[in-house]
Amino acid sequence: MKEIEIIVKEDGIRIDKYITDYLEDYTRNFVKKLITSKKILVNGSSIKPSYNVKSNDIIKILLPTEEMGKIEAEDKDLDIIYEDDYIAVLNKPSDLIVHPTETVRENTLVNRLLCKLDKLSDIYEPFRPGIVHRLDKDTSGLIIIAKDNDTHEKLKKLFQNREVEKHYVAIVHGKINEEITIENKIGRDVNNRTKMSVCDDGKYAKSFVKPICYNDDYSLVEVSILTGRTHQIRVHLSYLYHPVLGDKTYGIKKEKVNVARQMLHAFYLKFHHPILDKDIRLIAPLHEDYIDAIRKCNLDYECYKELVSKLED
Structure with a gap:
């Protein structure tokens, strides 16, 4: 049995939905079973799945880990x-x-x-x-x-505390030739719980988009995020009518350029090491399929290399 404690920071959400959004590994039915078996308590008391959480509620979850089975190690490559x-x-x-x-x-x-x-x-x-x-x-x-x-x-x-600086590179549909700030709320799509969408009752999200290079059909952009909502970059770019190339959930159904996956890559990371007390700054090389997609879209890979060179200085 493993205990997880959550201090609620918002009001008015059903507890089964709140916990499912917080612990995305678990289904709503599984969470409801934990509630009915009194393995989820609020402020020390049992509740119903329909209970609406309140700010500063203390939720304690007892996860029956012994019933979930062991996760096996697999000898496969790590970069x-x-x-x-x-x-x-x-x-x-x-x-x-x-x-x-x-x-x-x-x-x-x-x-x-x-x-x-x-x-x-x-x-x-x-x-x-x-x-x-x-x-x-x-x-x-x-x-x-x-x-x-x-x-x-x-x-x-x-x-x-938003002290981790993380930048992504994305190939998107359409021309983006200026910097864009996207600021709104993102939550579960009311029509499809596996998707996220811009909505009034979601959580605050802010993204910054900068063009690297572009043509009339595609753009290579750098994206940084102030918040880290589920699918944030993909939802925001789709909301701008510039969906990520190859995104099967938020993108275009019939792509002119054939790619096997969404062209989104977390390439830059900067943070202060919490133990060794030093700044860490890292860049992850693009994989070959990504470089190939840049060229298929007639975008200039050299522009991306120039951006990386500036970040390394």
Whole structure:
């Protein structure tokens, strides 16, 4: 049994929905079963799935980890960009889920981490050992892994305080020839719970988009985010009518340029190491399929290399 504590920061959301949004590894039905079996308490008392959370409520969740089964280690490659005794930073490939869920137990980044790294934080076992933040399955690039719980908590605070600088590069439809700031709210799509959308009752989200190079049909852009909402960049770019090339959820159904995945890559990361007290600045090389897509779209790869060179200086 593992205990997770959540301090609520908003009002008026059903608790089963609130917890499902907070712990995205678990289905709403699973959360309802925990509530009815009194494994979820609010301020020390049992509640119903229809209970609406209030600001400063203390939710305690008892996860029956012994019933979920063991996550097996898998001996598969990891592209480690940086490593010390406390963290590892990887260049995640596309088509790789970050961690297991109730229904997915194999072929995830966590399965590989269990084999390749000697220790991982265990705050969010069994599904998320070491995982401080996430990338979508088909988004490639930099992801930070914590090796112990103290480092994990300190990294989590850096993200919460917006002290981690992370930049993405995206190939998008249409011409973007000026800097754009996108600021609105993002929440679950009312018509499709697996999708996110811009909505009035969502969570505040802010993204910054800068053109790297462009033509009439496609643009290569740099995107940085002030917040880290689920699918934020993909939703924001689609909202601007500039969806990410290859995005099967928020993009165009019939693409003129054939790609196997969404062209979104977390290429730059800067933060202050919470244990070693030094600045960390990392750049993850683009994978070959991404470079190929840039050329297929008649975009200038040299412009991207110039951007990387400036960030390295």
